[in-house]
Amino acid sequence: xxxxxxxxxxxxxxxxxxxxxxxxxxxxxxxxxxxxxxxxxxxxxxxxxxxxxxxxxxxxxxxxxxxxxxxxxxxxxxxxxxxxxxxxxxxxxxxxxxxxxxxxxxxxxxxxxxxxxxxxxxxxxxxxxxxxxxxxxxxxxxxxxxxxxxxxxxxxxxxxxxxxxxxxxxxxxxxxxxxxxxxxxxxxxxxxxxxxxxxxxxxxxxxxxxxxxxxxxxxxxxxxxxxxxxxxxxxxxxxxxxxxxxxxxxxxxxxxxxxxxxxxxxxxxxxxxxxxxxxxxxxxxxxxxxxxxxxxxxxxxxxxxxxxxxxxxxxxxxxxxxxxxxxxxxxxxxxxxxxxxxxxxxxxxxxxxxxxxxxxxxxxxxxxxxxxxxxxxxxxxxxxxxxxxxxxxxxxxxxxxxxxxxxxx
Numbered sequence: 208x209x210x211x212x213x214x215x216x217x218x219x220x221x222x223x224x225x226x227x228x229x230x231x232x233x234x235x236x237x238x239x240x241x242x243x244x245x246x247x248x249x250x251x252x253x254x255x256x257x258x259x260x261x262x263x264x265x266x267x268x269x270x271x272x273x274x275x276x277x278x279x280x281x282x283x284x285x286x287x288x289x290x291x292x293x294x295x296x297x298x299x300x301x302x303x304x305x306x307x308x309x310x311x312x313x314x315x316x317x318x319x320x321x322x323x324x325x326x327x328x329x330x331x332x333x334x335x336x337x338x339x340x341x342x343x344x345x346x347x348x349x350x351x352x353x354x355x356x357x358x359x360x361x362x363x364x365x366x367x368x369x370x371x372x373x374x375x376x377x378x379x380x381x382x383x384x385x386x387x388x389x390x391x392x393x394x395x396x397x398x399x400x401x402x403x404x405x406x407x408x409x410x411x412x413x414x415x416x417x418x419x420x421x422x423x424x425x426x427x428x429x430x431x432x433x434x435x436x437x438x439x440x441x442x443x444x445x446x447x448x449x450x451x452x453x454x455x456x457x458x459x460x461x462x463x464x465x466x467x468x469x470x471x472x473x474x475x476x477x478x479x480x481x482x483x484x485x486x487x488x489x490x491x492x493x494x495x496x497x498x499x500x501x502x503x504x505x506x507x508x509x510x511x512x513x514x515x516x517x518x519x520x521x522x523x524x525x526x527x528x529x530x531x532x533x534x535x536x537x538x539x540x541x542x543x544x545x546x547x548x549x550x551x552x553x554x555x556x557x558x559x560x561x562x563x564x565x566x567x568x569x570x571x572x573x574x575x576x577x578x579x580x581x582x583x584x585x586x587x588x589x590x591x592x593x594x595x596x597x598x599x600x601x602x603x604x605x606x607x608x609x610x611x612x613x614x615x616x
Contacts, residue, residue, distance in 0.1 A: 210235045212252035213596065218262035218582075223557045223571055226549055232262060234578040237595035242572050257582055260590060261548075264556040264572050265300025265579030266533035269377070269563060270338060270425070270458060270486035272305050274493035274532070279304045280504040282317050287324035291331025293494050294487075296600045297532035298589040299332040300579040301569060303376055305488075307503050308341030308352040311364050318372035325374075333594060335563060336376025339368075340425070343390070344405035345381045350430040351502055351509060351520070351527040352405060360386040362393075369397060376563060379404035379425045382416035395420035400563065405430040406445055413448035417455060423562060424449045426488055427457040427474060428466055429526075450477045456562050458484040462531035463539040464517040471544040480550040484559040485536040490528035492518055502528050538587040 213234045220230035220242060231247045233240040241247055272278055275293030277286035287304060294302060306317060318337060325334045342356045349357055360380065369375065377400040380387050391401040403416055404425030409432070413421075424431075424445060432444025449457050459466060459474055465488075466474075474483060487493065492500040492513045500518060501508040511518045511527040518528035533555060540551045560570025569577050582591040592600040 212240070212249055213255060214247055214249065214252040215255045215257055215262060215580075217259055218257040219259065220572060221261060221263045221549055221552045223553050224549065229259075230262075232572065232580075234580075234596050237578055237597070239572060239574055239576050239578050241574060260582050260584050261587075262572070263298075263552050263581045263583065264570055265581055265592065265594065266298040266537070266555045267335075267484075267559040267563075267570060268294065268299050268302045268332070268487050268489075268533055269335075269484055269559045270305050270340075271299075271302050271489050272307065272528070273491035274487075274489050274495075276491055276495055278491040278501075278503060278505075278508070279317065279321070280307050280309070280508065282313065282320050282504065284320060284324040284327065287321060287334075288328055288331060291328050291334065293331075294489070294532060295330070295332045295592050295594075296589070297494070297534040298537075298581040298583065298592055299533045300581070300592060300594050300599075301335050301565075302332045303335055303338040303563075305338040305340050308344065308349075308356045310356060311368060314339060314368055315371045318368075318374055322372065322374055330599060335565060337372075337374050338377040338379065339375060340379045340404065343380045343384050343387060344430075345383065345407040348381070348405045348407055348430040348432075350405060350525070351511075353503070353509070359384045360390040362386070362390075365390060365393070369393070369399075375399050377402055377423075380421070381406035381408065382421055383408045383412045388415060388419050391416060391419035391421050398564075403431075403445055407432055408445050408448075409435070410443040410448045410451070413445050414452065417448075417452055422454065422456055424455060424457045426465070426486065427459050428470060429460065456482050456484065456558075458486045458559075460488045460529050460531065461485045461536040461540045461544075462487070462516065462529050463535075463543055464515070465526060465529065468543045468545075471540055471546070475540075475544065475546055475550070480546075480553045481558060481561075483554045484562055485533070485540065485551075485554045486559075487531040487533060487536065488529040489531055490518055492528070492530045493532055495530070534583065534587050534589050541587065 277289035560566040578596040
């Protein structure tokens with residue numbers, strides 16, 4: 208059977224280090240065949256003229272809780288699918304569904320739900336594994352995490368969780384908690400990414416954690432110390448540690464609310480696009496109208512108020528989650544922080560792929576990689592999301608009410 212080809216023409220194609228103006232891209236069998244600055248000579252190909260729009264690798268969100276009115280903590284197959292189908296409309300082609308602090312039994316049950324949902328996930332962003340956020344956090348840095356479940360890492364507990372599933376990709380932990388350092392070794396030994404989060408750690412704690420596998424900082428600046436004083440002396444916290452340790456990766460919620468533009472620029476200036484992953488950290492209110500919502504599960508979650516593009520505690524004393532989508536992250540960091548589009552896209556694609564160790568197959572538009580592609584205009588409004596060569600979302604089809612999700616022929 209002969210191959211079927213799709214040729215994308217008249218696109219501004221974004222590679223990790225440059226823009227190919229009026230480029231062409233050839234796809235077959237769900238993979239990228241060729242990326243070219245000139246005409247791709249091939250007969251019989253379906254042609255898609257993108258009329259000067261941008262063509263980017265699919266966005267990869269390594270920290271997302273919910274969206275479209277659902278949250279993974281609902282612990283329901285349909286909730287997982289709704290989250291994936293919501294975020295794919297905004298350019299997300301791959302994601303790590305993320306838990307909140309909970310009980311051992313609930314985490315184990317959620318992992319089973321995830322595995323059953325992953326099999327059925329054909330119309331949304333692909334799942335790359337589960338990110339367990341908590342419960343091994345600092346109480347004073349818990350943010351909106353439920354204090355009832357915060358505790359020290361217990362080998363009897365975490366080994367039971369780890370042995371229950373092969374779907375855990377990442378685990379966020381406060382490294383100063385008793386038992387957290389050997390826990391990092393256990394995670395690395397199983398190929399799971401340990402990440403520093405919700406923490407009172409100082410530089411001495413952070414450097415030790417890094418030596419034991421903690422190579423990522425979860426939502427930098429949020430729920431962690433910067434410079435702090437103890438007995439009149441100043442100490443660096445995790446923020447300064449992330450800047451000082453060159454090989455430490457960081458993720459940032461670039462929604463324009465959690466971090467102002469000057470901090471976005473500072474992180475970019477110090478760490479660079481190769482060490483920063485943009486994340487939504489979105490909860491169920493992403494892509495929903497503003498107003499009352501719930502953080503976490505519908506049955507056991509926390510009432511929150513969504514206004515001004517962010518979720519807040521009801522008394523408005525603190526943020527309680529993001530409502531961002533990945534297109535908003537790229538738009539914010541370009542329009543508000545003045546960061547070049549090529550670097551913004553790299554932080555949404557190539558860098559998170561490298562952090563998760565999936566960069567051999569996704570994250571860049573390179574011959575042989577999966578055809579996970581986003582088309583967007585100059586205002587970073589997503590017009591099309593493609594996964595493995597299949598159009599999963601098309602803005603024009605949504606507007607006309609036609610069906611989408613068919614493979615381009």
